[in-house]
Amino acid sequence: MKLEALLAAERRREARRLAQAALCAALVAAASVVLLGLSGWFITAAAVAGAAGQAVAQTFNYMLPSAGIRLLAIVRTGARYGERLASHDAALGALARLRPALFRAIAASPVAGALALGRGDATARLIGDVDAIELRFVRRSGPWGAAAALASGVALTWLGGVAAAAATAACVALLLVVADRLWRRQEERGRAVQQAQGALRETFTTLSDAAPELRCYGLEDWAAERIATAGDVLAAAQRAQARLSAQFELLHASAIGVAASLALLLSIGAGAPIAALAALAAAMTVDGAAPVMRAMIERGRLREAEERLRALFDAAGTEAIETMAPMAPTAPAGITIGAPIGCRLEPGERLALVGPSGVGKTTLVETLLGLRDAAPGAAKIGGIDVAAMGGAAQRRHFAWAPQDAMLISGTVRDNLTLAAPDADDTTLWAALHDAALDTRIRALPGGLDAWVGENGERLSGGERRRLALARAYCADAPWLLLDEPSEGVDAGTEALLAARLDTRLRRTGQGLLLVSHRPGMVALCGRRLVLNGDALPACLSLVA
16 A cells, blocks of 8 residues: 555544544634633723723623633633544554554565665654654644634634734735745755654664674774764754744744734724734734644655655555465475576475575575565476566465574564464474474573563574574475574584474475585485576586
8 A cells, every 4th residue: 555545544544533633623723812802802891991980890791701711711721632632642543553554565665675774764764754644643633723713813803893804814824825935945954854863763773783793893982973973963954943943933923913913903993902802813813823834844854754654665566465465375386496407396305505605595595585586587486487476475485594584572482473473382382392492492481481582682593593493393384495594503403403304394294495504404405406606597506
């Protein structure tokens, strides 16, 4: 779904709350205008009655205007609370659904885009840019409030004459026109703030991930300087944005003063109480445009955020929907690697990809998974060229344990059920057993529910790799793709891994594509594919 369609769907979903917010905003604005106008009339009329003498003062009805002022104050306070509650409720509900949709878009984006998107940049999109979208909902009631303020203000100033009412309306219209032109000349200031915030998050996240290495090589000051530089860029952008806000505030305050002065002068013939009513009502009418002006100030930041998010949604296309479809078991299919060479694997076969580092073994595995763009003819699954399959369709055939597997910050169970959300404890323990990790996990407090920390920091390197291997074992897929599964383990553990993997493959009937430099692991496979470093697919030679 495109960003615009997603936001439109959220507006429809939150239509009731947005309507409540608009109604409350209109009540706030109208009550504020009438309250200030009535207060001006009441104070001035009371002063005139008092100056006229005790007899006139005693006949003046203080109670009714006082009661009206109190009622309007209560209505304004209650409506303001209702407007904030309804608008923020709608915004937070929409954002709660937008973030998972954005994550799906990131996960399903083309390979080149996904690899270019750093973790800090992704975080900036998920947090900073999505938070900016909140303005679309929170500020949505602003125009309704401004319209209600204008209508009630014109009605009150009309009591002082048509000229006073016309002058008030003209001041509001001129204010909004000038503010819009001012914003259009300064739009880049808001965009710069959003860009700088994203850059700071990206820099901080990247350097934080490398904290141990930075500390080891004494580069803490260098890293701090880079973060400080990014922070200075953000501060400069925020100062420029603050200057723009100050210009809007000055423009707004000037418009309030002009509107009040014109209304006072043009309605003075109607008497001092009416003139005071018109002047204060005019001032509050112009003040009612404040939410619209605040939205203008934030418009540049909002548009930049939307463009950044729109690029991710547009890039994802339809694969985001395919990626999130239920992962039903896929029927075993044969695999052809480098069709001109004729290297074909039937379901259940085992193949070791061997060769020196850097010749493309991992690249070939990631191509089969749809994580890299495939050249036509590089590989086929079930007779279909992977270049035409789509990543989601390719990945249904494989359970993958990558060379540099990542673990999520959570429990052992959390990490295993990524591959099989509905797996029971028996399945999870069986996978851990086959990965030679069950004894270690049983010794942890909580067992399957033991916390492993950020990227499994509470486990050793070999244990993290075996937990990723167990995760692949949990997936119900006809082929296992294992990239250096025994790296970082001792010889005894490697022998145990190989034996249990052999037993598992005989039991499940799964096929195996194995990348490994370890003879004990390669010996599991009846066939080997030697990559010699030339361009694929001519580099592939089959060895019995």
